[in-house]
Amino acid sequence: MTLQLAANVVVLACIYALVSVGYVLVYRVSRVLNLAHGELMMAGAYFLVGSSGLFNHDPVIGIGMAVLMGLLMGIVVYLALMRWMTGKSVLAAVLVTIALGILLRGLVVLVFTAQQFYPAAALGWNNAPVPLPGGVRVSMASATLVVITIAIYIALFLFLRFTRIGIQMRAAGQNPLLAAQRGIRLHAIYAFAWGLSTFTASIAGILLALDSGVDGQMATIGLKAFPAALVGGLDSFIGACIGALIVATAEIAAIQYVNPLLSDVVPFVVLLIVLAVRPWGLFGSREQLDRV
Amino acid sequence: MSGLSAKQRGNGWKWLLAAIGVVIVFAIPFVARPFLLDLANQVLLACIGALALMLLTGLAGQISLGTAGLLAAGAYCVGILSHNFNAPFWIILPAAGCLGALLGFVFGLPSLRLRGLYLAISTLGLHFIVVYLGGEYETRQQLSTGVMVDPPAIGSWSLASNRGWYFTFLAFAALTLFIVFNLKRSRTGRAWRVLCEREVVASAIGIDVQRMKLLAFVISSTILAVAGALFAYQRNFVSIDAFSLYLTIQYVAMIIIGGMGTIEGALLGAAFVVLLPYAIEGAASHLPARLSSFVFALNYAAFGLVMIFFLLFEPTGLVGIIRRIVRRRRRPDVPLHPAGSNEH
Numbered sequence: 001m002t003l004q005l006a007a008n009v010v011v012l013a014c015i016y017a018l019v020s021v022g023y024v025l026v027y028r029v030s031r032v033l034n035l036a037h038g039e040l041m042m043a044g045a046y047f048l049v050g051s052s053g054l055f056n057h058d059p060v061i062g063i064g065m066a067v068l069m070g071l072l073m074g075i076v077v078y079l080a081l082m083r084w085m086t087g088k089s090v091l092a093a094v095l096v097t098i099a100l101g102i103l104l105r106g107l108v109v110l111v112f113t114a115q116q117f118y119p120a121a122a123l124g125w126n127n128a129p130v131p132l133p134g135g136v137r138v139s140m141a142s143a144t145l146v147v148i149t150i151a152i153y154i155a156l157f158l159f160l161r162f163t164r165i166g167i168q169m170r171a172a173g174q175n176p177l178l179a180a181q182r183g184i185r186l187h188a189i190y191a192f193a194w195g196l197s198t199f200t201a202s203i204a205g206i207l208l209a210l211d212s213g214v215d216g217q218m219a220t221i222g223l224k225a226f227p228a229a230l231v232g233g234l235d236s237f238i239g240a241c242i243g244a245l246i247v248a249t250a251e252i253a254a255i256q257y258v259n260p261l262l263s264d265v266v267p268f269v270v271l272l273i274v275l276a277v278r279p280w281g282l283f284g285s286r287e288q289l290d291r292v
Numbered sequence: 293m294s295g296l297s298a299k300q301r302g303n304g305w306k307w308l309l310a311a312i313g314v315v316i317v318f319a320i321p322f323v324a325r326p327f328l329l330d331l332a333n334q335v336l337l338a339c340i341g342a343l344a345l346m347l348l349t350g351l352a353g354q355i356s357l358g359t360a361g362l363l364a365a366g367a368y369c370v371g372i373l374s375h376n377f378n379a380p381f382w383i384i385l386p387a388a389g390c391l392g393a394l395l396g397f398v399f400g401l402p403s404l405r406l407r408g409l410y411l412a413i414s415t416l417g418l419h420f421i422v423v424y425l426g427g428e429y430e431t432r433q434q435l436s437t438g439v440m441v442d443p444p445a446i447g448s449w450s451l452a453s454n455r456g457w458y459f460t461f462l463a464f465a466a467l468t469l470f471i472v473f474n475l476k477r478s479r480t481g482r483a484w485r486v487l488c489e490r491e492v493v494a495s496a497i498g499i500d501v502q503r504m505k506l507l508a509f510v511i512s513s514t515i516l517a518v519a520g521a522l523f524a525y526q527r528n529f530v531s532i533d534a535f536s537l538y539l540t541i542q543y544v545a546m547i548i549i550g551g552m553g554t555i556e557g558a559l560l561g562a563a564f565v566v567l568l569p570y571a572i573e574g575a576a577s578h579l580p581a582r583l584s585s586f587v588f589a590l591n592y593a594a595f596g597l598v599m600i601f602f603l604l605f606e607p608t609g610l611v612g613i614i615r616r617i618v619r620r621r622r623r624p625d626v627p628l629h630p631a632g633s634n635e636h
Contacts, residue, residue, distance in 0.1 A: 033409055081600065081604070084604050085603075085604075088607075090408055090409055091355055091408065091409070091412070092603055092607065094409060094412070095544065095548065095599070095603055096599075096600060096603050096604065098541055098544075098599075099545075099595075099596045099597075099599035099600045099603065100596060100600065101596070102538070102541065102592050102593075102595055102596035102599070103592070103593050103595075103596025103597055103600065104596070105589070105592045105596075106589040106590065106591065106592030106593030106594070106595075106596060107589075107593050108589075109586050109588075109589030109592075110586055110589045110590065110593060113586070114586065114589070223537075226413075227417075230413065259428070261424065261427060261428060261431065262424065264420060264424065265420045265421055265423075265424035268416070268417035268420040268421065269417070269421065271413070271414075271417050272402075272414055272417040272418070272421075275402060275405075275406060275410060275413070275414045275417070276402070276405070279405060279406055279410055
């Protein structure tokens with residue numbers, strides 16, 4: 001029982017961590033808070049719904065296409081919308097992302113109708129529970145999600161530390177002016193950061209869709225992952241991980257021991273506590289607060 | 293800004309327009325069909341909320357995403373007090389106002405430490421808490437759909453007709469307009485404007501920043517809670533489903549689409565956002581069946597597009613567009629700006 005709870009916490013924490021990494025990426029590089037992240041994640045899941053019906057229901061090509069679309073989606077969003085918000089107030093940029101979120105919520109229903117989809121079935125993949133030691137069971141998709149989350153965090157760490165583009169991204173985040181002076185193409189870097197962000201979001205959306213289907217409600221998960229990013233500090237990847245763990249633990253504990261209705265509210269309670277005590281988050285850099 | 297001289301010249305016209313406006317406003321409930329009257333009611337209610345939010349965000353510069361939470365608090369005040377305590381409306385409305393003031397204080401507390409985005413997010417958190425408490429109340433009372441509310445009554449007379457509600461909303465909207473208009477021109481309003489521009493300057497010239505911030509939150513939230521209470525009374529029904537995040541975004545959109553920081557903007561924006569879905573519904577009958585069968589999704593998509601359009605191309609909102617047209621009429625020698633460009 002306790003072990004099963006712990007497993008649930010780990011799975012939920014990985015969901016939040018995988019989603020909140022996108023918030024952190026965009027915020028850290030371009031100082032924009034993307035409140036459409038949940039909807040972009042949902043759009044990624046719907047890409048899978050679209051692609052799972054094509055290509056003879058081949059899972060590899062289907063998922064690959066959906067992930068690629070997810071990557072392109074972020075670049076398109078940046079080039080079409082967010083690029084024009086450079087130099088405008090922070091609030092205006094956030095409101096554009098909120099508007100984008102609403103637009104996406106409408107569009108997915110217009111394109112895919114409001115019914116719930118199960119792309120796992122369309123791809124002929126049965127999501128069997130994986131027995132783990134101690135009588136713990138998690139679904140195959142959840143187990144995959146945990147592994148992929150860890151892999152993505154490690155890959156991102158290596159990417160930002162050792163590759164040329166990764167270093168340029170960090171530079172752009174730290175000081176855009178100096179970065180531009182050194183010949184870093186800011187728009188390209190920002191567009192790439194958005195692409196990476198929706199790429200990870202789409203992976204999260206796809207895995208969640210494979211696990212339990214997708215409908216218009218999926219975007220809520222994105223919103224609940226946001227406290228995780230903020231608790232850890234909006235510009236810290238380690239923070240996002242630990243924030244996700246804290247929020248997930250609090251949420252599962254509240255559902256288990258207090259009231260299942262609390263599930264939607266607990267992340268935000270945690271967020272309010274952190275905002276009151278340590279507004280820049282556990283690992284965030286303190287100067288950020290003055291910028292916003 | 294050349295608006296000042298234009299204002300002085302246009303005073304005669306302004307009075308005439310105002311007189312026509314007043315006549316129309318009073319004629320609506322007697323000539324309009326029930327459907328249109330209901331629309332007018334919705335617009336008036338939205339005007340109250342939009343003015344309250346404009347006061348907070350447009351004047352005092354405090355970003356809040358808690359609008360729906362505050363409306364819900366007012367509505368639940370009606371639901372709980374009339375369902376469990378059978379309280380009459382003349383107790384409930386002031387109670388809703390007090391609850392709003394209290395919540396405004398609570399919603400405003402983060403503003404003492406946080407600015408901009410972080411403030412918006414903390415109010416968002418409070419929104420979820422209010423909504424949770426509302427849902428929890430519904431479950432505890434075993435009300436699966438929501439709380440039924442009797443219309444406000446004095447003796448045997450009760451306020452149930454749409455026409456009665458029209459004048460009620462009109463009175464409350466006028467009162468709100470009066471409050472906001474006067475606050476804007478008062479010492480408090482000027483202090484808010486400094487606060488909005490630069491907090492450091494505000495404190496340097498002796499404005500009590502913390503007090504002013506909290507005051508803005510308290511006044512705005514009181515109005516919003518009363519508006520929520522009126523909403524509950526008019527619908528005779530309170531359900532937490534009515535107070536989603538989408539409602540908050542609609543109110544934020546009102547003050548953006550109308551034009552940030554202006555009273556006319558809040559009113560125009562309220563009318564625009566309320567009427568847009570009906571315009572879309574009307575247009576949807578001409579669209580392919582696939583699109584028209586999901587009118588709500590069409591609404592979402594159109595609403596998102598309109599909001600993006602205004603944020604990207606027309607940050608001064610409808611008021612900015614109107615001002616530009618008026619100015620162009622007055623001074624034809626001014627070179628025309630290409631459509632969609634913003635003036636600063």
